[in-house]
Structure formats: structure tokens, C-alpha cells
Amino acid sequence: MKKGAQLYEGKAKKVFATDDPELLIVSYKDDATAFNGQKRGTIRGKGVINNRMSNLLMQLLEEKGIPTHFVKELSERDTLVKKVKIVPLEVIVRNRSAGSFAARYGVEEGIIFAAPTVEFSYKNDALGDPLLNDSHALALGLATREELDTIRGYALNIDGVLAAFWKECGVTLVDFKLEFGRLSDGSIVLADEISPDTCRLWDSATGEKLDKDRFRRDLGGVEEAYQEIMRRLEAQLQAGKKDQQS
Ligand code: ADP
Numbered sequence: 001m002k003k004g005a006q007l008y009e010g011k012a013k014k015v016f017a018t019d020d021p022e023l024l025i026v027s028y029k030d031d032a033t034a035f036n037g038q039k040r041g042t043i044r045g046k047g048v049i050n051n052r053m054s055n056l057l058m059q060l061l062e063e064k065g066i067p068t069h070f071v072k073e074l075s076e077r078d079t080l081v082k083k084v085k086i087v088p089l090e091v092i093v094r095n096r097s098a099g100s101f102a103a104r105y106g107v108e109e110g111i112i113f114a115a116p117t118v119e120f121s122y123k124n125d126a127l128g129d130p131l132l133n134d135s136h137a138l139a140l141g142l143a144t145r146e147e148l149d150t151i152r153g154y155a156l157n158i159d160g161v162l163a164a165f166w167k168e169c170g171v172t173l174v175d176f177k178l179e180f181g182r183l184s185d186g187s188i189v190l191a192d193e194i195s196p197d198t199c200r201l202w203d204s205a206t207g208e209k210l211d212k213d214r215f216r217r218d219l220g221g222v223e224e225a226y227q228e229i230m231r232r233l234e235a236q237l238q239a240g241k242k243d244q245q246s
């Protein structure tokens with residue numbers, strides 16, 4: 001499948017048309033931004049890692065019955081995906097306090113929640129992605145009641161699958177952001193990416209941050225953290241395959 005016209009260039013990816021109106025190619029860049037684009041930089045090799053990691057995790061989710069946009073990895077940075085109309089919500093699942101949750105409610109980071117929380121932000125850069133609830137999303141016509149229920153259900157199932165998987169890698173899944181979209185038949189699928197750009201991932205033993213917070217907070221060792229998390233994911237998938245064979 002060949003790249004057609006570039007449809008969009010975002011902060012972390014470019015999106016291209018293909019010969020098939022139902023399919024797109026996403027191309028992952030090394031560009032990194034934080035604080036709604038105010039902080040900019042480059043994380044060398046990030047695009048390659050995020051592309052691969054996102055594709056591996058989406059395939060894992062598909063195996064567990066969660067529909068995703070993933071079709072085929074085309075190269076180190078390029079992936080063929082099903083075209084969706086993105087539901088303009090950032091769906092954030094949290095297992096522990098961190099980031100904006102800790103700041104908003106005045107609590108320390110790392111508090112383990114009795115049950116995961118799901119929250120929605122309105123995906124709107126100009127407004128700074130404001131937090132909203134179901135009633136607001138319905139009032140703004142961003143999604144239907146049924147779609148919100150489907151999205152929340154998928155988000156919690158995804159958390160179950162991913163938190164268990166990362167635990168086997170010696171990594172705590174603290175929180176993450178998802179985006180969902182509508183296929184041409186109206187059905188909801190997971191879209192966008194799952195990567196250290198969109199998840200908080202802490203070493204389970206030491207609490208070391210292995211995600212984009214190293215860039216946001218100028219902690220150093222950014223490239224190394226992305227490499228380390230990818231190394232653990234691939235090792236765990238290899239170990240899983242060996243278990244299945246024996
Ligand atoms: P941003 O727009 O926040 O800067 P990116 O640089 O990651 O983000 O750009 C990728 C864009 O593609 C995002 O706007 C995302 O919502 C959108 N997108 C992701 N997956 C799909 C898909 N399957 N179909 C259509 N759009 C998608």
C-alpha cells in the first residue's frame with residue numbers, strides 16, 4: 001500500500017491517504033511536545049519505538065477481543081490503519097495518582113486507587129483539552145450515550161489487559177490516554193497510539209519513570225527510557241510465545 005496525499009501533520013505523527021478510502025497510513029515522528037505544545041523537542045528513535053510498541057499492544061488487545069484500527073505495520077515508522085472519524089475525547093484511565101490528577105486534587109503521586117478511574121477531556125488544543133463529564137459530552141454532541149458507555153467499557157477492559165501485561169514486564173501502568181473513532185459503519189474502535197508518549201510507566205521495583213515524563217520534567221535519560229521499555233515489552237512477548245509452544 002503506497003502513501004497518497006498527506007492529510008494531516010500532528011505533533012507526533014503524520015497521516016496519509018491511501019488508494020483505499022477506508023485506510024490511512026500513519027507515520028510516527030521523533031518530535032516531542034508537552035504542555036499543549038509549549039515545550040518542544042526531539043526524542044531520537046521515538047517514532048520507531050512508538051510505532052512498533054503501539055502495533056504490538058493493539059494486536060494484544062485484538063486477541064483479547066477489543067477492536068482497534070490496526071491493520072499492518074508497513075515499515076519502521078509507518079503503519080496501515082482503518083480510517084476513523086475520531087471521537088473528540090481524550091479518554092484517560094488511571095490506576096494511581098499522577099500528573100494532572102495529583103495537581104488538581106492536591107495529592108501526591110503514586111497513590112494506588114481501589115478501582116481504576118476513567119475521565120474524559122474534550123480533545124481541543126485551542127481550549128487546552130478541558131476535562132468534561134458525560135453530560136457535557138452529550139450536551140456538546142461529541143458522542144451518544146451508547147457510544148460513551150461502549151468507550152468506557154473498552155477503556156476499562158484495555159486497562160485490565162495492559163496493566164496485567166506490563167506487570168509481567170516489571171512495569172506499573174500508572175495511567176494512560178486513549179482515543180477512539182467511528183468506522184464507516186459507525187462502530188467504535190480504538191485508534192491513535194499506545195506508547196510511552198501516552199502512558200505513565202514506572203519500574204515496579206524502583207519506581208523509575210520510563211515514559212514521556214522524563215522529557216516533560218527534564219529528568220534526562222529520555223531515549224534510554226524508551227529503549228528500556230521497548231526491550232522489556234519484546235522480551236515479555238518472546239517469553240509468552242515460548243510458553244505457548246511448550
Ligand atoms: P495531535 O493531533 O494531537 O498532534 P498526532 O501527531 O498523534 O496528534 O496526530 C495523529 C492524528 O491522527 C491525531 O489527531 C489522531 O486523533 C488522528 N488519528 C489517529 N488514528 C486515526 C485513525 N485511525 N483515523 C483517523 N485519524 C486518526
Ligand code: UDP
Binds near residue numbers: 177197199
Ligand atoms: N496524556 C496524553 N496526551 C494528553 C494528555 C495526557 O497522552 O494530551 C496521557 C499522559 O501521558 C498520561 C495520562 O494521559 O499518561 C494522564 O495525563 P494527565 O491528565 O495526568 O496530564 P499531564 O500530566 O500529562 O498534563
